[in-house]
Amino acid sequence: MGLAAYITKRILLVVPTFFVATVIIFLLIHVAPGDPIQLMFAESGHPVSPLIVQQVRTRLGLDQPLHVQYLIWIGKMLTGDLGVSYSAQFGRPVLSLITERIWLTVGIMVTAEALSIVFALALGVVAAARQYSVIDNLCSVSALLGYSMPTFWIGLVLIMVFSVWLGLLPTFGVMTYGVEFPPIQRVIDIATHLILPVLVISFSYTAYLFRMVRSNMLEVLRQDYITTARAKGVKERMVIYKHALRNTLLPTVTLVGLSVGFILSGAVVVETVFSIPGLGSLFIELALKRDYPALMGLSLVITIMVLLANLCTDIAYSLIDPRIRY
């Protein structure tokens, strides 16, 4: 089939998947019992007259049949109109909310992901190569512990230790407000604010990945071609780092692709715990306020991000595995 054709096919597949996602999100929000408008206004705590409710309803097109509403909504989405947030807090087009915050969230997620992958691979390979050794047991136990801890709790405990008691790192937010910083200082300021959040996500994710990498590696080391490599006289070190490692990368890449959701939930939690104004915290706030129009738009954007991440992993996989291209 050829590599280019394969990649094109994967890219094209994203489109129908995306549409399916839009249908689901749309149905989920519109099929729930209860009048969304009233709920929304109820959450915001402002008393509201039925007249206004009716007006908003007409403006949002909620008195139209379901499929018409869907088509209108999709039409708007595709032209960049992701709806408007009606809640008192935001009251702005969702698109502007998103563009403000997206790079922060993406930055955090990508950094956490990169850190985790590096650590998990390094430790996982070593642990598998020396199964049952001290370092293997140490890592495996730590991973199990880390994997069982709630992310938000880790965040709170670290805040307590490093911010409140030791005063080493800032408690919340993405930067220090009210103070003017020259650019380099500003970067450092932001970095110190983001160290803990990124570490918290990485901690859980590394634990998870490590276990998988180790088990994949053990599986690879059991394969016949590893015996062949040894029978050829390949040094044990090369057997592990050349023959086994490359084969472990394949399922690991797949795994990373499948677990983008993991990093995403980590981001949502961490942004809430550390009060970071990113997409994750926005998502939760909108949900709490039942700001449905905005929630739909944001859900869609997040889903696209995940789909794109999956696409990248697919492509990366096809670049590594020679069997895919033909």
Place this chain on the structure above:
Amino acid sequence: MSRQECDLKTTHLLDVRELKTYFYTIEGTVRAVDGVDLYVDRGETFGLVGESACGKSTVALSIPRLIQTPGRIVGGEISFDGEDILRKSPQEMEKIRGRKISMVFQNPMSSLNPIFTIGEQIGEAIRLHQDIPRSEVNDRVAKILEKVEIPDPRNRMKDYPHEYSGGMRQRAMIAMAISCNPLLLIADEPTTSLDVTIQAQILELMKSLKQELNTSIMLITHDLGLVAELCDRVAVMYAGRIAECSDVKTVFKHAMHPYTRALMKATPTLRTKIEEFYTIRGFVPELINPPQGCRFHPRCEYATDICAKEEPPKAEAGEGHTVSCWHANEVEKSQ
């Protein structure tokens, strides 16, 4: 590298004495190889036959010390090219493997690394043991592929294992194994997973290589036909022990061990009539708890009391012919 002279004084290329390899598993200790003696001389082709799970593959893996946990070589001596294999360090073994002793495995699809090209894998074997400039390695690889009769070697060496057919993969494995002109080639069931027609081709290939290179070959198989075509000497293995060992003609025509006899009888020829298929009654014993005494006795028609109590010793029955059976003479007489 110093040559560690073996305590065993021997003239054979490979001399294995009382080899014991056990596997320590949850269900118990599997005595896969429990006291095996054999030897292979230079230039000869030695066959090791037996049914599945009799330990022959374990013998094959033990010689170049490729046994991994939970298995371990627990006893015996292996002398190769005058050196004590069991006393060598891992680094020294790495130099021997692929260079002096190389192996061909049963399943070529799973035995070749799927993410490297055939050329890269054979090239690796060459570069590991021979000081050849990079530019020439490809030439060498092409030459070897030609020798194993792979068409269009220059182009095909850039292919991946999954692009080769089963027979071609096995040829590639053989190419990899002979690339450094080893003294001993151990082939573990090289044709078992191939089609019958491809089997015949590989057989022919091995015959011609044998003549050309004068490499010693240890052929592990359960296919007696293969043994008849290729081997000079053959040992019959049962439940972790050698039952009988001699040159091919003797084993086939004048076997003295009941098991060998039974094997020969059980192999149908073109003249065997359909109603006459002979099977050995009973089952192959589990190697965690092998039978007391002679391991074959529960299935043997010559078995008597002593067979159930004591293991028969290895006895000389003629020129280079050894048998382990209490009733070998009887068996011989009832020809």
Place this chain on the structure above:
Amino acid sequence: MKTGRAQIAWRKFKKNRASFVGGGILVIVILMALFAPVIAPEGRIEIDLTSTKLPPGPDHLFGTDSLGRDVAAYIIWGARTSLMVAATALLLEILLAVAVGAIAGYYRGIVDDILMRITDVILVLPTIVLLVVIVSMFKVRSLFLIAAAMAITSWPWMARVVRSDFLSLREQPFVEAARSLGASDFAIVARHILPNALSSIIVLGTIDIAWFILYQATLTFLGLGDPVAVSWGSLISRGRNYLGVAWWISTFPGLAIFIVTLACNLLGDGLRDAFDVKTRV
């Protein structure tokens, strides 16, 4: 001596001390939850504004929270909630997954295709998005909703596993034998195939319980749960504002979550290793 799969699994499991510990902890937690009214009488988790934010001491093992509730007692009652929610989610998940996976794997063909498309559809959306949207779209926030949402997001994985088990098991000779003896489809599935697929379901189920406990805590922490119900997540969330002055409010419930999740993971790991045919050491 022939050993069946179950016996081998049991023997391997027994050797795994960590899993035993995990299982033991779970049993203790379940007992604790069952006997909550006895160990921690309800009075201790009522609001008592005279004893707010007391540090851990002889009277209150883990201190009290901002509303005067005894943290230790709250944790015990919270165990009830967590376990009930997790158990409900697990039950729903297994019902859905086994039904879909079994039918898809057994009948194959178009039925399989359609059912697999449906599972794919759910897998398209990121878990957290699906969870949050489902939980927030209903008027009333309840823990049952959380359980249902978690079941909805997790059943596709188990369905896939069940399906692949069924796909391979249905080719086994004993199925053909049963069919040739005239057994109905349902009987074959229920009596022959399902017991063999049980090991995957058990392992996955145990690991999923750990997930459910974590996710439920996370959702309640974020404020998406029933504000009135006793749950670990909400207590931790309330303790956020007092990290400096009353660290025990957030720390101990989190520890509880950690221990229970760890126990489930240990148990799940042990079960998985016990059933895995490849590990023989």
